[in-house]
Amino acid sequence: MSSVRVLVGTRKGAFVLSADGKRDRWDVSGPHFAGWEIYHMKGSPADPYRLYASQSTGWFGQLIQRSNDGGQSWEPVGNKFAYDGAPGTHQWYDGTPHPWEFKRVWHLEPSLTDPDTVYAGVEDAALFRSTDGATTWEELPGLREHGTGSSWQPGAGGLCLHTIILDPSNPERMFIAISAAGAFRTDDGAKTWKPINHGLHSQHIPDPDAEVGHCVHHVAMHGARPEVLYMQKHWDVMRSDNAGDSWQEVSGNLPTDFGFAIDVHAHEPETIYVVPIKSDSEHFPPDGKLRVYRSRAGGNEWEALTKGLPQRDCYVNVLRDAMAIDTLDSCGIYFGTTGGQVYASPDAGENWAPIVRDLPGVLSVEVQTLP
């Protein structure tokens, strides 16, 4: 019988939540790396027992942990993230030049085909790759040096490369997103990059339609249609049908178009999920009601999914990497909150129940579907 393994990164450690395909009884393992921030943890699509975790604190810096047994045991591996050459400057919050400084790894994206190859999105924004199981890392400098890097400015969370999407139909194509620079695409295996922000409109920058400077919160893709991208921007939910060459707003009837997380149904490429958040200052759901919104039309027409979710006095946030979707026939949706709850729906969002209620604030959620 199939099973699922949910990988949860929190502000004070990592947790592994396991269940069979019914997804109604859960085994909770953790905290792993207690006391450390786990920004992200993800398994290799090529070897589900190979996991990678980003572990950091302000005191002791960045570590990378690797597991070869599905998270039962871990070993620290390479954590030297050195920019290629003299990295120069980007813009600081006040508009002055600021030297590029490595701070942490926000996102780890294992290769679709090789368990030993993994990409890391870091703050200050850059893309790194390891081809030896995270033992050593090299920057792929074409992104940072493509031409607009000196104008990138951090969002409130820092100048972070938080989204990495590998195109399953084209190993040379990859998408990344940076707050607050925007989305970028390579078509030649990360040698060269171009901004893909045409159609984004952001009032908080001097030119709302600028080539870069947009605060992209997250981007999602369905593997069967890699040319279609969905984006939750700081404000606005967006859609591209041409691999990011242009974007259209699909916020439609959402109660607010602010939010962080966005994801796509495993079997229905036009079915997408967001968690609307009231505003960029309050960072909690409208009216104290935690609602996942689903569109079965690829945007514009949205329905609230509430059954089993708190509909009063709820003031948590759902961060950009804290939603995930399994690939079982009855597609499971998972998300974690800053209040420490991890919710699961085994039926594509119709019904929800908490797996755990009292973890530290959740930074990231990933799920593996196991045979």
Add this chain to the structure above:
Amino acid sequence: MILVVLPAHLRTLAQVNGDVQLEIQGRATQRAVLDALESRYPMLRGTIRDQVTLERRPFLRFFACEEDLSFASPDAPLPDPVASGKEPFFIIGAIAGG
């Protein structure tokens, strides 16, 4: 022999119980102690000093003999009681968070 006291998180990471005893070849300095520490426990690389610049991480301090040695040159000799193993070399994580 030099005695090094690690913060709790780094003891867990290095899988050591209690203090660490290091043999140093040549003059005992901060750099020599940290080089020896990282050589024996490679998982500590980057957690005490930056791997590229080799600068002490900002929320860590080095104490010994009731003195703050954090801003001393990494190549300055450590106090004799530290070099002889009579007094430990403390690596301290800042008390922060309110």
